Amino acid sequence: MPEEPKLAEELKKMEYEPLLPVEKKLIGWSIGIGLGLLAILVWISYIFFPGGH
Amino acid sequence: MEEKRKGISEDWLSLWLGLVIFILSLGVFAGVDILGWGTKTSTWTDLSKTLAPVSKHFETVKGEITKIDGQKVTIKKADGKEDTLTIKDTAGLKVGDKYEKKGISGIASLLFTYLFMLVVMGIGAVALRIDIKKFIIGFTIVFGVAYICWILGHYGYIAATDPKKAGIAWSLKLTGEAGYILALIVGLVVSNFMPGLSNILKEATRPELYIKTAIVIMGAALGVKAAGALGLASAIMFRGLCAIVEAYLIYWALVYFVARKYFKFSKEWAAPLASGISICGVSAAIATGAAIRARPVVPIMVSSLVVVFAVIELVILPFVAQVFLTKEPLVAGAWMGLAVKTDGGAVASGAVTDSLIRAKALTTEGINYAEGWITMTATTVKIFIDIFIGIWAFVLAYIWCTKIERKPGERIGAGEIWNRFPKFVIGYAATFAILLLICWPASKAIGILEEQINPLKQEISAAEKKLPTADPAARAALNEKINAAKDKIKGLEAQIKEPRKTISNANLATEESNIFRQLFFVLTFFTIGVVSNFKKLWEEGIGKLAAVYILCLFGFIIWIGLIISWIFFHGVKPPIITG
Numbered sequence: 001m002p003e004e005p006k007l008a009e010e011l012k013k014m015e016y017e018p019l020l021p022v023e024k025k026l027i028g029w030s031i032g033i034g035l036g037l038l039a040i041l042v043w044i045s046y047i048f049f050p051g052g053h
Numbered sequence: 054m055e056e057k058r059k060g061i062s063e064d065w066l067s068l069w070l071g072l073v074i075f076i077l078s079l080g081v082f083a084g085v086d087i088l089g090w091g092t093k094t095s096t097w098t099d100l101s102k103t104l105a106p107v108s109k110h111f112e113t114v115k116g117e118i119t120k121i122d123g124q125k126v127t128i129k130k131a132d133g134k135e136d137t138l139t140i141k142d143t144a145g146l147k148v149g150d151k152y153e154k155k156g157i158s159g160i161a162s163l164l165f166t167y168l169f170m171l172v173v174m175g176i177g178a179v180a181l182r183i184d185i186k187k188f189i190i191g192f193t194i195v196f197g198v199a200y201i202c203w204i205l206g207h208y209g210y211i212a213a214t215d216p217k218k219a220g221i222a223w224s225l226k227l228t229g230e231a232g233y234i235l236a237l238i239v240g241l242v243v244s245n246f247m248p249g250l251s252n253i254l255k256e257a258t259r260p261e262l263y264i265k266t267a268i269v270i271m272g273a274a275l276g277v278k279a280a281g282a283l284g285l286a287s288a289i290m291f292r293g294l295c296a297i298v299e300a301y302l303i304y305w306a307l308v309y310f311v312a313r314k315y316f317k318f319s320k321e322w323a324a325p326l327a328s329g330i331s332i333c334g335v336s337a338a339i340a341t342g343a344a345i346r347a348r349p350v351v352p353i354m355v356s357s358l359v360v361v362f363a364v365i366e367l368v369i370l371p372f373v374a375q376v377f378l379t380k381e382p383l384v385a386g387a388w389m390g391l392a393v394k395t396d397g398g399a400v401a402s403g404a405v406t407d408s409l410i411r412a413k414a415l416t417t418e419g420i421n422y423a424e425g426w427i428t429m430t431a432t433t434v435k436i437f438i439d440i441f442i443g444i445w446a447f448v449l450a451y452i453w454c455t456k457i458e459r460k461p462g463e464r465i466g467a468g469e470i471w472n473r474f475p476k477f478v479i480g481y482a483a484t485f486a487i488l489l490l491i492c493w494p495a496s497k498a499i500g501i502l503e504e505q506i507n508p509l510k511q512e513i514s515a516a517e518k519k520l521p522t523a524d525p526a527a528r529a530a531l532n533e534k535i536n537a538a539k540d541k542i543k544g545l546e547a548q549i550k551e552p553r554k555t556i557s558n559a560n561l562a563t564e565e566s567n568i569f570r571q572l573f574f575v576l577t578f579f580t581i582g583v584v585s586n587f588k589k590l591w592e593e594g595i596g597k598l599a600a601v602y603i604l605c606l607f608g609f610i611i612w613i614g615l616i617i618s619w620i621f622f623h624g625v626k627p628p629i630i631t632g
Binding site: 008010011014015016017019020022023026027028031033034035037038041045049050 | 291
């Protein structure tokens with residue numbers, strides 16, 4: 001049976017990969033949509049699902 | 054070589070196990086009390102009194118008859134407490150007689166509970182195609198140790214919320230849920246200091262199976278609660294959904310950025326790590342790992358880290374919430390759901406927070422919040438997280454395939470969403486919806502008539518206060534008014550006799566299934582401890598991975614989770630029990 005790989009060894013093997021523009025885009029869009037939606041969702045929940053406010 | 058046949062997944066199994074217990078609990082609606090022998094553990098100072106069957110039908114009741122009203126007979130027991138029984142033939146009974154109804158002892162009910170669980174879980178083990186002999190041995194020890202912890206957690210000096218009532222001078226007021234923490238600690242001791250025992254328990258050490266089964270069962274109780282407060286329940290659900298949409302979008306991107314930019318992790322490591330830390334631990338790490346085609350070792354390593362840190366959060370966060378969020382109980386519940394990264398850890402934290410905050414609110418502010426709403430909030434948030442794992446994994450798979458690691462001809466089907474969909478959620482939704490549909494019309498009918506009954510009760514109470522000082526003529530008028538109001542109440546009560554019976558049956562059914570829900574919770578806590586081997590992780594070289602985990606989790610995940618929970622849940626309070 002093959003030996004279980006050790007975490008430390010696996011991490012050592014890891015090669016540096018610079019952050020690609022597409023990844024930056026993914027991060028930016030994700031946070032941007034998150035913040036944009038925050039306002040809309042807060043508005044909807046306060047108006048349509050008051051639950052004590 | 055013949056390939057070993059693969060059994061059912063834990064996900065599907067938890068759905069079926071939960072549904073079996075749920076369906077058996079519904080027997081009370083047909084007049085058959087199938088699970089009433091399940092053992093209930095109460096806060097104790099005398100150990101012999103802690104265990105009893107959950108249903109009165111199975112309880113031994115002995116005492117003096119103080120009242121007979123049709124088939125309802127009130128018995129005054131030796132401890133001075135009264136109990137009302139329904140007896141079919143009351144012809145030979147009269148007030149003052151001694152009466153005894155034979156039932157089963159607490160120990161017998163515990164034994165039945167163990168045997169039932171062993172059979173049900175044994176069938177599950179067969180379905181999982183695991184070594185049944187090893188499972189039976191492991192499960193018996195897991196059950197035994199976990200239940201001892203559960204009983205010890207109910208010791209009066211630890212659990213009693215009102216020490217005077219329990220006949221003791223002081224108490225830690227942790228409620229019986231302290232048994233969960235105790236089970237977790239014992240599990241950690243087993244994992245880190247008793248590797249031999251930990252190995253024996255291996256086949257029965259299945260925290261995800263136990264917690265998912267518990268969640269399926271819990272749906273029913275939450276359905277009953279929701280029927281009584283539909284507006285609040287729908288608000289919790291919608292706000293829970295909003296909270297996790299926010300958490301996914303903000304958490305994941307931030308953790309991925311920190312892991313890639315500052316810790317120089319490769320994409321293969323950073324994506325499962327971001328999902329594991331930011332979303333839902335184990336399942337998210339595995340789903341993301343698969344979505345981006347990472348080697349299996351990556352999500353496995355991340356998962357073990359997630360489990361260990363969930364334990365740390367589970368031990369700390371509920372107590373932090375008790376200190377700072379007593380005035381915002383549902384913020385605390387949502388926070389547990391967002392911050393604690395395993396299903397077991399999150400729902401368990403919700404349950405502990407539920408007990409701690411309710412106990413504190415009762416003792417410091419005299420507010421008696423209804424039980425279960427904080428747990429419901431944590432569970433709702435967690436379940437939405439689980440549902441969205443499939444969608445998120447699909448989105449990541451699509452982005453990885455089409456933008457990041459473009460491979461010609463590779464396509465992602467929408468079927469991937471179903472593959473990643475947590476199936477136990479179907480069970481939770483089903484038990485929730487069934488009880489909601491059964492109870493909602495009844496709750497509505499009761500609510501409408503109670504609006505008429507309550508003013509009449511107030512009228513009676515006001516008239517009764519005036520009676521002692523009234524002259525004879527006024528007294529006669531007041532008595533007439535009181536009797537008229539009482540007659541009206543009787544008439545109205547008669548109209549809601551059936552709805553009340555429905556709610557009473559629903560309460561009994563969920564009380565009985567809840568026994569098993571709690572049991573699965575205790576098993577979860579103990580086995581979470583058993584799988585959390587800090588020593589092994591340390592030996593494997595946890596350093597860099599743990600560093601990014603600690604930085605992200607304690608640096609912003611917990612706090613953003615708190616802010617999101619606050620935004621969506623502040624001011625939303627659980628129902629308050631009055632009277």
